[in-house]
Amino acid sequence: MAKRIQFSQHGGSEVLEYRDYQPAAPGPREVRVANKAIGLNFIDTYYRNGLYVPPALPSSLGTEAAGVVEAVGSEVTRFAVGDRVAYATGPLGSYGELHVLPADNLVHLPDSISFEEAAAVILKGLTVQYLLRQTYELKGGETILFHAAAGGVGSFACQWAKALGVKLIGTVSSAKKAALAKELGAWATIDYSHENVVQRVLELTDGAKCPVVYDGVGKDTWETSLDCVAPRGLLVSFGNASGAVTGVNLGILAQKGSLYVTRPTLASYANTPQNLQAMADELFAMIASGKLQVEISNRYALKDAAAAQDAMSARKTTGSTILLP
Structure with missing residues (x-):
């Protein structure tokens, strides 16, 4: 037994x-x-x-x-x-x-x-591996957005992105978590408890937005994430921490700049x-x-x-x- x-x-x-x-x-x-x-x-x-x-x-x-x-x-x-x-x-x-x-x-x-x-x-690290190295293969020099940057997956993403020479903007819920994300390698942080995420992304990227946004939060951040993706960029929706994304109108991808969206899983990689x-x-x-x-x-x-x-x-x-x- x-x-x-x-x-x-x-x-x-x-x-x-x-x-x-x-x-x-x-x-x-x-x-x-x-x-x-x-x-x-x-x-x-x-x-x-x-x-x-x-x-x-x-x-x-x-x-x-x-x-x-x-x-x-x-x-x-x-x-x-x-x-x-x-x-x-x-x-x-x-x-x-x-x-x-x-x-x-x-x-x-x-x-x-x-x-x-x-x-x-092992699970979080393999997730970051496929996200940063396969779903969207980062080469270095990109500016990306990663939600929940001080969480389990995010803490590894901050470090891996820095090692690749990528500028990671991480969303966090407190000043303490912002400090942790920066310590781990985030280039910049956005505290969504009192900052407007989309506005800050526009400021940090000089209006260009991000070629790829990584969103493991789901329902609560879906629309914000779309607004942070550069035209013809990719939104990687890889988790549902706040609930599943439902009722998606594909037409919104055209309206926001011919965007791409993927919902990957570790098992597929x-x-x-x-x-x-x-x-x-x-x-x-x-x-x-x-x-x-x-x-x-x-x-x-x-x-x-x-x-x-x-x-x-x-x-x-x-x-x-x-x-x-």
Whole structure:
């Protein structure tokens, strides 16, 4: 038997339960991982509250963790018992002491990266990798807008953008978060609690706006983001922290300058084991070089996952939060 967080109905954090469960034996192409550290992400709350529907209830939560391979299926050749691994995608279940998932979803974890660092960075770091290096391949010299720059994904985006020679304008909700974003590498910040984001972007870009805007907030920032994209530029809508964007009239893209919009996901980029490992290798190299610092601001026991999610949803956290089994 092992422990995990699960829920039997959709709702707030009060539906989360810390329960015993019996982990399955790995199938032919699966691996069972003993988690050492678990990542906490906004997408976890989407499954909990019903925005995203899990395969069945009761369900566990989470897709991100790092640990040690405990057992392998009969057809698994890339991993062996005792290997250090990390994962960011796959079936729900990382909020547990043990997790069984397809071997194709795992990456090898170098000895230079700790389990806690990997759990704190793997999903957010891979997200930043595909956003900045693939969805819109930044070359250096661009001025971009990134919402929630002091959050989990944003904190890594600030650092990676600086390393690429990109001027990142980050939106934040307080002076404290503005200072953090600047410390991490943001070129400029906009405190949306008292500043007009569109006006400040126009001022900072001398009226040119941004060739690409990265928006993980969703509903609350959709129209603002469109107004910050330069003609024929790209809006990358990659998250729904404030709720899903709905009722979109495509005609508005023409009105605002023949804009492009994409709604990418990590799974579409890490679509083969080789692509996934290559993306992870670039991420781990950024950490090893010192260009990407992993800040773990909050550590919670696995049993306290509800409190951790509440703090994240209330935007009381900066950097990364992890759960410890």
